[in-house]
Amino acid sequence: MERYHPEELLACVIARLIGDARHVAIGAASPIPATGAFLLKHKVPALRISLLARRVGNPFTEGSRELFDLAGQGRIDVFFLGGAQIDGAANINLVEAEGRRFPGSFGSAYMYFSAGKTILFREEHSPRVLVKKVEFVSAPGWSPPEVQRRGGPAALLTSKALFRWQKEERRFLLESVHPGSSAADVRANTGFAYDAPAQVPATPVPSAAEIGLLRGPVAQVIAENYPAFARKVWGAASSPQAT
Amino acid sequence: MSALASNTTRFLADADALAREIADGASIGLPPDYSLVAMDVVRALVRRKAKDLKLIGVPQLGLCADLLIGAGCVREIETSAVTLGEAGLAPRFTAAAETKSLRIIDATCPMVHSGLQATEKGVPFMPMRGVLGSDLVGRHPDWKTIDNPFAEGDPLLLAKAIVPDVALFHARWADEAGNVWVGRRKELATIAHASKACYVTYEELYKGDMLEDELLAPGCISSVYVSAVAPAPRGAWPLGVPLVYGIDDAHLLRYAQMAKSDAGFRQYLQEFVWNATTPKSSSPASSRA
Numbered sequence: 001m002e003r004y005h006p007e008e009l010l011a012c013v014i015a016r017l018i019g020d021a022r023h024v025a026i027g028a029a030s031p032i033p034a035t036g037a038f039l040l041k042h043k044v045p046a047l048r049i050s051l052l053a054r055r056v057g058n059p060f061t062e063g064s065r066e067l068f069d070l071a072g073q074g075r076i077d078v079f080f081l082g083g084a085q086i087d088g089a090a091n092i093n094l095v096e097a098e099g100r101r102f103p104g105s106f107g108s109a110y111m112y113f114s115a116g117k118t119i120l121f122r123e124e125h126s127p128r129v130l131v132k133k134v135e136f137v138s139a140p141g142w143s144p145p146e147v148q149r150r151g152g153p154a155a156l157l158t159s160k161a162l163f164r165w166q167k168e169e170r171r172f173l174l175e176s177v178h179p180g181s182s183a184a185d186v187r188a189n190t191g192f193a194y195d196a197p198a199q200v201p202a203t204p205v206p207s208a209a210e211i212g213l214l215r216g217p218v219a220q221v222i223a224e225n226y227p228a229f230a231r232k233v234w235g236a237a238s239s240p241q242a243t
Numbered sequence: 244m245s246a247l248a249s250n251t252t253r254f255l256a257d258a259d260a261l262a263r264e265i266a267d268g269a270s271i272g273l274p275p276d277y278s279l280v281a282m283d284v285v286r287a288l289v290r291r292k293a294k295d296l297k298l299i300g301v302p303q304l305g306l307c308a309d310l311l312i313g314a315g316c317v318r319e320i321e322t323s324a325v326t327l328g329e330a331g332l333a334p335r336f337t338a339a340a341e342t343k344s345l346r347i348i349d350a351t352c353p354m355v356h357s358g359l360q361a362t363e364k365g366v367p368f369m370p371m372r373g374v375l376g377s378d379l380v381g382r383h384p385d386w387k388t389i390d391n392p393f394a395e396g397d398p399l400l401l402a403k404a405i406v407p408d409v410a411l412f413h414a415r416w417a418d419e420a421g422n423v424w425v426g427r428r429k430e431l432a433t434i435a436h437a438s439k440a441c442y443v444t445y446e447e448l449y450k451g452d453m454l455e456d457e458l459l460a461p462g463c464i465s466s467v468y469v470s471a472v473a474p475a476p477r478g479a480w481p482l483g484v485p486l487v488y489g490i491d492d493a494h495l496l497r498y499a500q501m502a503k504s505d506a507g508f509r510q511y512l513q514e515f516v517w518n519a520t521t522p523k524s525s526s527p528a529s530s531r532a
Contacts, residue, residue, distance in 0.1 A: 028326070028328060029326070029328060029329070053277070053328075055277070055483070055485070055489070055490065056485060056486070058427065060427065061427045061429070062427075062429050063278075063427070063428060063429030063430035063431070063432070063433065064275070064278070064301075064302060064352065064356070064430050065302075065352075065353065065356035065360075065429075065430060065433070066429075068352060068353035068356065072353075072372065072373075094324070095349055095378075096340075099341065100337075100341065101336075101337050101340035101341050102332070103303075103324040103325055103326040103332065103333070104303065104322060104323050104324030104325060104326075104349055104350075105323060105324065105349060105350075105351045105377070105379060106302075106303060106323050106324045106351070106352060107302070107323065107351055107352035107353060108351065109351040109354075109373060109374040109377040109379055110351055110352065110353045110354075110371070110372075110373040110374055111373075112373070113372065113373035113374070114372065114373055136378050137376065137377055137378040138351075138377060138378070138379065139377055140376035140377060142376075143375065143376050144376075146396045146397070146398060147375050147376065147398060148372055148397060149373075226329065227329070227492060228329045228492070228496075229329065
């Protein structure tokens with residue numbers, strides 16, 4: 001088996017989750033979703049990636065409000081959100097938990113409604129993050145029928161597992177468990193109730209071809225925009241100065 | 244005569260002179276770390292011991308807010324987030340929030356943009372979709388839900404017009420006519436249009452009038468909005484100006500470390516704010532802008 005970094009496995013899952021989208025937008029502080037999107041672009045060159053954090057060649061010319069205007073019109077197919085807390089109803093909390101203050105809600109309360117679908121992503125998989133009920137709803141996972149809402153949760157990806165969102169049931173379904181974890185480990189570390197099949201599949205590991213792309217051209221573009229992350233995962237060779 | 248109209252942009256000596264124009268208690272519309280922050284004026288506000296400021300993050304805030312909060316200059320903050328990006332949580336904001344020594348009005352990005360755009364258009368509010376069901380709605384004093392008057396059963400959220408006392412940012416150029424060039428950073432134009440006064444520091448003075456140049460004009464904010472400008476070479480440091488100097492990521496990490504404790508923050512102020520024998524040039528950009 002090819003050796004891989006955990007971040008590389010997550011990026012490969014992200015690429016599959018983005019699927020056949022035409023336009024994916026990625027917020028600040030989301031290096032793994034960005035890595036997954038740029039990996040997918042090697043298979044699907046027509047994929048448009050709008051990277052908000054891009055320091056040079058940023059995709060927007062109308063200032064930071066353009067992302068929200070694009071989303072409001074239905075021009076963003078996939079967006080990513082995280083949370084200090086995420087609950088079993090796919091509500092996310094980016095504001096405060098257990099007396100601790102977090103940066104804030106950013107554009108989540110809008111993007112969760114207006115992007116075609118949202119992939120929830122949080123590396124930490126623990127009962128303190130994946131809770132029964134969030135202490136503060138930055139953005140709700142569900143809206144009553146009278147509230148117009150184009151999109152919502154599609155999946156929740158963590159360092160241990162991938163959950164698929166079941167819209168009708170309003171519950172997560174455990175879809176696969178990453179190597180190194182187990183269905184029991186996921187159950188023990190998840191604070192909310194969810195559905196699971198009797199036999200939970202293992203998340204596929206990155207192929208040699210995927211690893212080649214990740215450590216080559218993908219690492220280069222990520223290092224330009226998320227330098228600290230690129231150094232952590234791929235070392236100094238990925239830094240822009242080294243090229 | 245309108246109190247807003249600005250026919251003559253004033254040219255001030257430096258960032259400190261600009262900071263003296265911003266009164267205690269003023270509300271200030273400020274951009275995020277990636278969008279031309281007037282850091283020299285922020286440091287000057289700390290030096291002049293500004294008080295009771297209200298910071299409005301358009302739509303979020305970073306280093307400038309953390310410095311002002313830590314230095315005791317801020318009474319209230321309205322923003323979608325405060326973050327140092329890859330350098331992590333903003334430590335002084337976080338400490339102030341957790342000790343409840345700061346009034347925080349949590350927002351979400353497009354509601355801030357829309358509130359400013361309402362002011363641009365001279366209307367009292369702007370309707371928006373989304374957001375309903377978020378706990379932000381109940382806590383925010385200036386958001387209200389209405390039914391779409393053109394359709395049945397279609398609730399919408401209204402963002403009340405936001406009118407900052409002051410717009411404050413940095414520009415690549417100011418010209419002799421008082422226009423400023425900010426390139427693609429159009430949120431700065433929105434802040435400038437919506438604010439009662441607008442103060443801008445600039446990297447370099449451009450000879451002539453940029454509005455006469457068809458290539459430069461689209462990146463300009465007209466002097467009609469600009470109250471005063473002042474020169475501040477490397478004035479956004481440790482943040483960046485695209486293609487001039489990059490964000491000093493190493494310095495941001497150092498700040499994030501030092502500001503974890505109040506004592507460390509005081510030491511940071513001593514080194515980089517009070518002693519303005521500024522080490523800006525000795526901290527080269529560690530990445531492209």
